[in-house]
Amino acid sequence: xxxxxxxxxxxxxxxxxxxxxxxxxxxxxxxxxxxxxxxxxxxxxxxxxxxxxxxxxxxxxxxxxxxxxxxxxxxxxxxxxxxxxxxxxxxxxxxxxxxxxxxxxxxxxxxxxxxxxxxxxxxxxxxxxxxxxxxxxxxxxxxxxxxxxxxxxxxxxxxxxxxxxxxxxxxxxxxxxxxxxxxxxxxxxxxxxxxxxxxxxxxxxxxxxxxxxxxxxxxxxxxxxxxxxxxxxxxxxxxxxxxxxxxxxxxxxxxxxxxxxxxxxxxxxxxxxxxxxxxxx
Amino acid sequence: xxxxxxxxxxxxxxxxxxxxxxxxxxxxxxxxxxxxxxxxxxxxxxxxxxxxxxxxxxxxxxxxxxxxxxxxxxxxxxxxxxxxxxxxxxxxxxxxxxxxxxxxxxxxxxxxxxxxxxxxxxxxxxxxxxxxxxxxxxxxxxxxxxxxxxxxxxxxxxxxxxxxxxxxxxxxxxxxxxxxxxxxxxxxxxxxxxxxxxxxxxxxxxxxxxxxxxxxxxxxxxxxxxxxxxxxxxxxxxxxxxxxxxxxxxxxxxxxxxxxxxxxxxxxxxxxxxxxxxxxxxxxxxxxxxxx
Numbered sequence: 001x002x003x004x005x006x007x008x009x010x011x012x013x014x015x016x017x018x019x020x021x022x023x024x025x026x027x028x029x030x031x032x033x034x035x036x037x038x039x040x041x042x043x044x045x046x047x048x049x050x051x052x053x054x055x056x057x058x059x060x061x062x063x064x065x066x067x068x069x070x071x072x073x074x075x076x077x078x079x080x081x082x083x084x085x086x087x088x089x090x091x092x093x094x095x096x097x098x099x100x101x102x103x104x105x106x107x108x109x110x111x112x113x114x115x116x117x118x119x120x121x122x123x124x125x126x127x128x129x130x131x132x133x134x135x136x137x138x139x140x141x142x143x144x145x146x147x148x149x150x151x152x153x154x155x156x157x158x159x160x161x162x163x164x165x166x167x168x169x170x171x172x173x174x175x176x177x178x179x180x181x182x183x184x185x186x187x188x189x190x191x192x193x194x195x196x197x198x199x200x201x202x203x204x205x206x207x208x209x210x211x212x213x214x215x216x217x218x219x220x221x222x223x224x225x226x227x228x229x230x231x232x233x234x235x236x237x238x239x240x241x242x243x244x245x246x247x248x249x250x251x252x253x254x255x256x257x258x259x260x261x262x263x264x265x266x267x268x269x270x271x272x273x274x275x276x277x278x279x280x281x
Numbered sequence: 282x283x284x285x286x287x288x289x290x291x292x293x294x295x296x297x298x299x300x301x302x303x304x305x306x307x308x309x310x311x312x313x314x315x316x317x318x319x320x321x322x323x324x325x326x327x328x329x330x331x332x333x334x335x336x337x338x339x340x341x342x343x344x345x346x347x348x349x350x351x352x353x354x355x356x357x358x359x360x361x362x363x364x365x366x367x368x369x370x371x372x373x374x375x376x377x378x379x380x381x382x383x384x385x386x387x388x389x390x391x392x393x394x395x396x397x398x399x400x401x402x403x404x405x406x407x408x409x410x411x412x413x414x415x416x417x418x419x420x421x422x423x424x425x426x427x428x429x430x431x432x433x434x435x436x437x438x439x440x441x442x443x444x445x446x447x448x449x450x451x452x453x454x455x456x457x458x459x460x461x462x463x464x465x466x467x468x469x470x471x472x473x474x475x476x477x478x479x480x481x482x483x484x485x486x487x488x489x490x491x492x493x494x495x496x497x498x499x500x501x502x503x504x505x506x507x508x509x510x511x512x513x514x515x516x517x518x519x520x521x522x523x524x525x526x527x528x529x530x531x532x533x534x535x536x537x538x539x540x541x542x543x544x545x546x547x548x549x550x551x552x553x554x555x556x557x558x559x560x561x562x563x564x565x566x567x568x569x570x571x572x573x
Contacts, residue, residue: 018379021371022388028448029391031414032403044412094298102284103291109299116306118559120509122528123552126316126535126545127309130326150305157298182290211396213512214528218536229398233516245406252399263394264387271456 029256036060036249043246059250068223069251072231076255078141079216079227080209083148084202091156091201092194096186098157099164100172110161116154121214124150132219139220144227147215152205159204159273163197164190200273203266207259228255317545324539336546346547348522349530350554356443356514356526357507363447364503365496368454373488375455376462393452401516404445408432435523442524446513450506454499461495462488501562508555527551 035043036059037052063069097103098110128147129138137143167190175185216227223231232255235248263270317336319329340346375386392400407414410430419425431441465488473483511528518524520533531551535544 014374014379018374018381018385021374022385024448025389025391025452028400028403028407029395031407032399035406046412046417048412048414048417090298090301093294097291097294101287101291101294103288106291109295112302116302118505118555119306120505120528120551120555122509122511122531123548124306124309124313125532126323126541126548127312128305129323129535130312130316130541131309133326146305149301153298153301153305182287207394211398213398213516214532218532229396229512232402233398245409245412248402249406252402256395256399259396260391260394263390267387267390271460 029260032249032256033253036246036253038246040246059246060254062244062247063250063254069228069231069254071223072226072228073254075141075225076210076227076229079144079148079225080206082141082145083152083209084206086145087149087152087156087205088198088202090153091160092186092191092198095157095160095164096190099161100167100190101182113154113157116150117158119150121150125214125218128215129218139222139225141225143219144216144225147219148209148212151212152209155208156201156205159201160194160197163194163201167193196269197273200266200269203262204270204273207262210255210259313545313548315545316541317549319542321541322539323535323541323544326541329542332542336543337550339543340546340550345522345530346527346550349525349527352439352524353508353510353526353528355439356446356510357504359440359443360446360450360507360510361500361503363443364451364454365500367447367451368458368499369496371451371455372458372462376459389452389455391452392449393456395449397449397512398516400449401445401513404441404448405432405517408441432518438518438521438523442514442517445517446507446510449513450503454503457499457502458492458495461492461499464495465491497562497565501559504558504562505555508558509551527554 034050034052037055037057038049039054039056039058042049042054094109098106098113128150132138132143132147135143137146171189171193172185175189180188210227211229212227213229213233216230217233220226220230228251232248232251235244235251316326316329318331318333320332320335321329371389375382375389395403408416408431410416410428410433413431415431416425416428420428429437431437469487470483473487478486509528510526511532514524514526515529515532520529520537525533527547528551531544531547534540534547538544
């Protein structure tokens, strides 16, 4: 019976480990959230409270009182939204072809798409910069949306091809027997079935575009088009020595909370989508 | 014939994508190669001056490039190693059965859901030399004897940034490894239990070998990602020599120094370095990249 206590100790150690993992994962975000609810003097204390006491919403008021941050949020929504939408439309069409139809250079196309997902964004930075200038798209929504397709489109195609491939063959054959053309089959039979896949893929593409920093930083000037990551990274105080940490944390929470909620709600599907895209790759 | 119609339709469906690929990747990449042989100002692209391999020769002697190269390698090595070990540990924990497992799985996803720029800012605040919570906790627990300026100390700044990146990217690693663990049939462990193998032996002789394919794929993904690191470093320390990565140096050359020719040469070099890693990995694991 010497095993009993040892088992309890092991169980306790295991739970201690679990608690440590949870604290390690969650604490930084928790700290950002409570920092955003503290008034500045409580923020700059050598003995800070681990609860949002005293509590204030003034940091959020500061963030939204200038017109810029609201504008940045709208910019991000527009840019990430359209990049996602275009990627989904083009992605569905090519993923259907790549996943269900047979045509000679199919593997070559798949390799090109895979190569693009491994591609470092910075490698096309100068080429893209020059191209956007030539097209008159520098510092426009169009320019950012266009450049974001570099990573949202291949990702979408890669994941959706997997979804299409997983659908049962019989459905398609039944449609053909009924005299449907391949295009009708795609739109009426296959597309409704990929609904969940579309939601997950779209969500992941949107997150990527929402978080993008390098292109947004390089291809925009001023606040008209600037997205939130760029805005947050460049938040300044009245002087270089006065960094407005409270406002930065408030802005960070505003940008992150919707993502965290979406990720938690769609958790199962996102994990499935990520691992389908990555592990099968 | 259905097949002919199918082929035509397939081409039609893929065509818009191919067009976009040429426009957003092919053409800019060709431009980058082209300009890497020229001397040009990014603001006045109209009058480039052909210089042959001069930019590449300069790159080989450029001490800044060397610094950025080693910073990137150090960052990649430590970040990927640490997050692999941590990710594996976390995956094993959330793979085992215990009360509240669902909640823990949700909690570990949070760092992944946070934008890199935001996580960089959060940690910059936490690592603040005077008001940062890391210093407060560290001094209270007696781990730190006095407050440390993590991001101003040239010896600590890269490790600090690596720690931030590890925090942010470990969930992704853990997820991929968890998916790998779930593919391992549980009855082999029952057999091992009957044979009297300890948990530790089971880990080394069963879990690890069977997990290798998932591990390799995850390693490739994370290595390629780490080699092109930009956001976390640029936001936390800008173009600081102690931390700047190849991508950070690349952007500095192109935008701050306006040097289109040399900047493009650096871009090509980064692409080549990443391709070398891809080829090495592919050779090493053989065909993991195949989709079928």
